[in-house]
Amino acid sequence: MKIGIYGYGNLGRGVELAIRQNPDMELAGVFTRRDPATVKTLTGAPVYAAETAVDFETEIDVMIICGGSASDLPVMTPMLARNFNVIDSFDTHARIPEHFTNVDRAAFQTGHTALISAGWDPGLFSLARLLMNAVLPDGKDYTFWGRGVSQGHSDAIRRIPGVKDARQYTVPVEDALNRVRSGENPELTTRQKHTRECYVVAEDGADKALIEKQIKEMPNYFADYDTTVTFITEDEMKRDHMELPHGGQVIRCGNTGKDNGHRHVMEFSLKLDSNPEFTASVLVACARAIGRMHARNIFGCKTLFDIAPADLAAMEPEEMRKKLL
Amino acid sequence: MKIGIYGYGNLGRGVELAIRQNPDMELAGVFTRRDPATVKTLTGAPVYAAETAVDFETEIDVMIICGGSASDLPVMTPMLARNFNVIDSFDTHARIPEHFTNVDRAAFQTGHTALISAGWDPGLFSLARLLMNAVLPDGKDYTFWGRGVSQGHSDAIRRIPGVKDARQYTVPVEDALNRVRSGENPELTTRQKHTRECYVVAEDGADKALIEKQIKEMPNYFADYDTTVTFITEDEMKRDHMELPHGGQVIRCGNTGKDNGHRHVMEFSLKLDSNPEFTASVLVACARAIGRMHARNIFGCKTLFDIAPADLAAMEPEEMRKKLL
Numbered sequence: 001m002k003i004g005i006y007g008y009g010n011l012g013r014g015v016e017l018a019i020r021q022n023p024d025m026e027l028a029g030v031f032t033r034r035d036p037a038t039v040k041t042l043t044g045a046p047v048y049a050a051e052t053a054v055d056f057e058t059e060i061d062v063m064i065i066c067g068g069s070a071s072d073l074p075v076m077t078p079m080l081a082r083n084f085n086v087i088d089s090f091d092t093h094a095r096i097p098e099h100f101t102n103v104d105r106a107a108f109q110t111g112h113t114a115l116i117s118a119g120w121d122p123g124l125f126s127l128a129r130l131l132m133n134a135v136l137p138d139g140k141d142y143t144f145w146g147r148g149v150s151q152g153h154s155d156a157i158r159r160i161p162g163v164k165d166a167r168q169y170t171v172p173v174e175d176a177l178n179r180v181r182s183g184e185n186p187e188l189t190t191r192q193k194h195t196r197e198c199y200v201v202a203e204d205g206a207d208k209a210l211i212e213k214q215i216k217e218m219p220n221y222f223a224d225y226d227t228t229v230t231f232i233t234e235d236e237m238k239r240d241h242m243e244l245p246h247g248g249q250v251i252r253c254g255n256t257g258k259d260n261g262h263r264h265v266m267e268f269s270l271k272l273d274s275n276p277e278f279t280a281s282v283l284v285a286c287a288r289a290i291g292r293m294h295a296r297n298i299f300g301c302k303t304l305f306d307i308a309p310a311d312l313a314a315m316e317p318e319e320m321r322k323k324l325l
Numbered sequence: 326m327k328i329g330i331y332g333y334g335n336l337g338r339g340v341e342l343a344i345r346q347n348p349d350m351e352l353a354g355v356f357t358r359r360d361p362a363t364v365k366t367l368t369g370a371p372v373y374a375a376e377t378a379v380d381f382e383t384e385i386d387v388m389i390i391c392g393g394s395a396s397d398l399p400v401m402t403p404m405l406a407r408n409f410n411v412i413d414s415f416d417t418h419a420r421i422p423e424h425f426t427n428v429d430r431a432a433f434q435t436g437h438t439a440l441i442s443a444g445w446d447p448g449l450f451s452l453a454r455l456l457m458n459a460v461l462p463d464g465k466d467y468t469f470w471g472r473g474v475s476q477g478h479s480d481a482i483r484r485i486p487g488v489k490d491a492r493q494y495t496v497p498v499e500d501a502l503n504r505v506r507s508g509e510n511p512e513l514t515t516r517q518k519h520t521r522e523c524y525v526v527a528e529d530g531a532d533k534a535l536i537e538k539q540i541k542e543m544p545n546y547f548a549d550y551d552t553t554v555t556f557i558t559e560d561e562m563k564r565d566h567m568e569l570p571h572g573g574q575v576i577r578c579g580n581t582g583k584d585n586g587h588r589h590v591m592e593f594s595l596k597l598d599s600n601p602e603f604t605a606s607v608l609v610a611c612a613r614a615i616g617r618m619h620a621r622n623i624f625g626c627k628t629l630f631d632i633a634p635a636d637l638a639a640m641e642p643e644e645m646r647k648k649l650l
Contacts (some may be wrong), residue, residue: 017582021462042583096650097643117650124456126650127634128593131449133649134610134637135603137346183596256606257342258367262598264606268453269594271508273587278460281581281589285459303650305635305642309452312459317630318422324458325421325442325451325628 001291002028002059003284006050006080007066008039010244011089014280015064016042022284024314028060057083061294062287064088066280074099081106081114081301085294087286089119089279096122104301113294114301118286119279120270121145125250127304128268132252136264139254140185144172144193148246148275156221157198160214162206165234167241169197172248183253183263196227199241201234246275285312326616327353327384328609331375331405332391333364335569336414339605340389341367347609349639353385382408386619387612389413391605399424406431406439406626410619412611414444414604421447429626438619439626443611444604445595446470450575452629453593457577461589464579465510469497469518473571473600481546482523485539487531490559492566494522497573508578508588521552524566526559571600610637 003019005012008030019025020043029046032039036047048056053063063084067073069092077088081103090099099116107114117123121143129141150170157166176193179186198215202208212229215222232240249269256262272278286304289311293302310317315324328344330337333355344350345368354371357364361372373381378388388409392398394417402413406428415424424441432439442448446468454466475495482491501518504511523540527533537554540547557565574594581587597603611629614636618627635642640649 014581021581093650097647100646122650124460127456129649130634130638130645131452133640134613134634135449135606137639181596256339256346256602257599262602264598264603265596267592267594267596269592271506271590271592273589274582277581277587278589281460288459303646305645305650306633308631308633309455309459310630313455314462315458320455320630321425321628322422324454325418325447325630 001061001288002026003287004028004031004053004056004060004063004084005045005066006031006053006063006076007072008032008034008041008047009066010276011280011283012064012066013042014274014277015066015283016045017277018281018284021281022288022314024288025284028056053080054083060084061291062087064283064287074102077114077116078102078106081112082110083112085113085290087115087118087283087290089123089283090116091119091122093122100301100303108300111299113290113299115286115290115303115307116301117303119282120272121248123279123282123304124270125248125268128250128266129252130305132250132254132266132268136252136254136256136266138256138260139252139264141250141252142180142188142193143248143250144177144180145248146170146172146194146246148248148272149241149244151244153196153198153221156218157200157215160211162203162211163200164203165201165237167199167237169199171195171197177249177251180251180253181265181267183265185253190224191226194225196222196225198222198227198229199232199237200229201237202231243273244275245273246278247271288312288314326613327351327386328612329353329356329378329381329385329388329409330370330391331356331378331388331401332397333357333359333366333372334391335601336605336608337391338367339599339602340391340608341370342602343606343609346606347613347639349613350609353381378405379408385409386616387412389608389612399427402439402441403427403431406437407435408437410438410615412440412443412608412615414448414608415441416444416447418447425626425628433625436624438615438624440611440615440628440632441626442628444607445597446573448604448607448629449595450573450593453575453591454577455630457575457579457591457593461577461579461581461591463581463585464577464589466575466577467505467513467518468573468575469502469505470573471495471497471519471571473573473597474566474569476569478521478523478546481543482525482540485536487528487536488525489528490526490562492524492562494524496520496522502574502576505576505578506590506592508590510578515549516551519550521547521550523547523552523554524557524562525554526562527556568598569600570598571603572596613637613639
C-alpha cells in the first residue's frame with residue numbers, strides 16, 4: 001500500500017517512521033507547503049510541493065493529512081478527498097459533525113474513502129467509549145488526560161507578552177482517578193479532574209508576577225483549573241521539556257444484575273513517550289483499513305466506529321483468529 | 326430485535342437480565358434441555374423445550390447460545406446456525422479455528438450470520454490485543470487474568486475424592502503486572518504471572534493433607550503455579566465465595582521513533598463483580614451487531630474482529646459521532 005504524507009511537522013515525521021514498522025506499507029512521498037528543497041526527511045523520502053500532490057493521484061493509495069485542526073484540516077481534508085483516499089486526525093470535537101459532512105460529500109462524489117478524527121482522542125479513546133457504552137448501557141464514563149504536554153495550552157501561554165517559551169502539562173488528579181476506578185461514579189467538576197502545570201521561560205526583565213496572573217486567569221484554558229506556574233531557564237526548558245509525552249484513561253463503571261447490584265469497571269489507558277509518534281502509528285493502521293475498504297468499493301467518510309478491527313492489522317484473518325482471539 | 330436464549334444457566338440468566346437494559350431488544354423465549362415446567366426465569370420470560378426451538382425460526386432474530394465450550398457449543402452452534410443467526414462464547418482457544426470452520430459452513434449454506442467466541446476473553450480482550458498489535462507492530466503483549474473465580478479449576482478440585490465443594494481464584498502477580506506496566510517487556514514464566522488460591526470444603530474425616538497434595542500436583546491445572554489451599558467450612562463457603570467476580574488486563578508495550586527510543590504502554594482492563602453477567606452483556610451487544618449484519622446480507626461466521634464497532638451500540642451514527650468521538 002502506497003502512502004502519501006501531506007504536511008511535514010511532528011505528526012508527519014511520526015507517520016514517516018511508523019510506515020517503516022509496517023512491511024506492507026511504502027511511503028510514496030511527502031508533500032509540503034514549504035519550499036521542498038528546504039525540507040529534509042528523516043528516512044530520505046522524496047519531498048514535493050503541496051500543490052503538485054494531484055499529479056500523484058494514481059500513485060498514492062491513501063494520503064495521510066498531517067495538518068492542524070484549527071485552520072488546515074477543515075480545508076485540506078475535503079479538498080484532498082476529491083483526488084485521494086484520505087485520513088486526518090481532526091480533533092476539534094465540537095466541529096466534527098460539520099467536518100464529517102464536508103468530507104463525506106467530497107469523498108462520496110468522487111468515489112473515495114475517507115477517515116476523519118483518527119488518533120487516540122479522538123480515535124482509540126472514542127472507540128473505547130463506544131465499546132464500553134455498548135456493553136454496559138447502565139453506567140457512566142470518564143476520560144482523563146495526561147500527564148502530558150498540551151500544545152494548545154503551551155501556545156496560549158506563549159502568546160502572553162514577556163513569555164519566551166512555555167510548556168504546559170495536563171495532569172489528572174490521582175484522587176479523582178482512584179474514585180472513578182473504585183466504581184463510585186462520582187460527579188466531578190473540571191477542577192476536580194485535572195490540574196495544569198506550566199513551565200515558563202520569561203523574557204529578561206519581564207514581570208513574572210503579571211505573567212503568572214495572566215496565565216491563571218485565562219478563561220477556558222486555565223481559569224477553571226488549579227494551575228501552577230514555574231519559571232525556568234531556557235537551558236532547563238531544553239534539558240527537561242523537549243519531549244511530547246501524553247496519555248490518559250477512559251473508564252466506564254456500569255451495573256448489571258437482578259437488583260443492579262453487580263458493578264463492573266472497564267478501563268482503557270495509554271502512557272505515551274511521544275504523542276505525535278503514537279498518533280502517527282494509529283493513522284498508519286487506519287490507512288491500511290481505508291485502503292482495504294476502498295478496494296471493496298466502500299466510499300464516503302468513515303470514523304473508527306465504522307472500521308472492522310481486522311482491517312487495521314496486517315495479519316491474515318486465520319492467523320488473527322489463531323493468535324489473538 | 327427479538328432474542329432467544331438457548332441454555333439457561335448462569336450465562337443464560339445474565340443474558341435475560343442484560344436484555345432488560347437494552348430497550349431495542351426483546352426476549353422471545355428461553356430454550357432448555359431440562360423439563361420447561363421446572364425452569365422459572367428471573368423476569369418471567371417463557372420457557373420452551375430445546376428441541377422445539379426450530380418452531381421459533383421466524384420469531385427470533387438472534388439466538389444466543391449459552392452452553393459450555395467443552396461439549397455443548399461444538400455441537401449446538403453449527404446445528405442452530407442452520408435455522409438461526411447465532412452467537413456463542415466458545416472459549417477453548419486451541420479449537421477456535423475448527424469451530425469457526427464448522428459454524429461458518431452451516432451459517433453460510435443456510436444464509437445465516439454467526440458470531441463465535443464473544444465475551445471478554447475471548448472477546449473484548451481479543452479485540453484489545455488486535456488493536457494494540459495493529460497500532461504498535463514492534464512490541465510485546467501480555468494478558469493477566471483475575472482476581473477471579475475459574476470455574477474449570479474449581480471443578481477440577483471438586484473431582485478429588487474427599488472434596489465437598491471448592492472455589493479457585495486466579496490471581497495475577499502484582500510485581501509481574503507492575504514490571505509489564507513499566508514497559509520493561511519482561512520474559513515471564515507461567516508461575517511468575519499468576520498464583521492460584523483454592524478454598525476447599527472437605528468431607529468429614531477426609532485426609533486434608535492428601536487433598537492439598539493432590540491439588541498442588543495436578544498437572545496443567547496447578548502444578549505450574551504457586552498454589553495455596555485453604556480449608557473452610559460450608560458456611561464460610563456460602564458466606565464468602567458465592568459470587569463469581571473476575572477481570573484482568575491486556576497490556577502491550579511497543580516502541581516507535583528514529584532509534585526506537587520512544588516507549589508506549591497500552592492497557593485494557595476489566596474489574597467485574599459478575600463474570601457471567603458481564604459476559605452476557607457483551608453477548609447482547611454482539612447480538613445487535615449480528616442482527617444488523619444479517620439485515621445487510623452478510624452471512625457466515627464472524628468474530629469480534631469483523632464487527633464495525635458502531636454496530637454494537639444502539640445509538641444512531643450521528644449521535645455517536647457527536648457524543649463519543
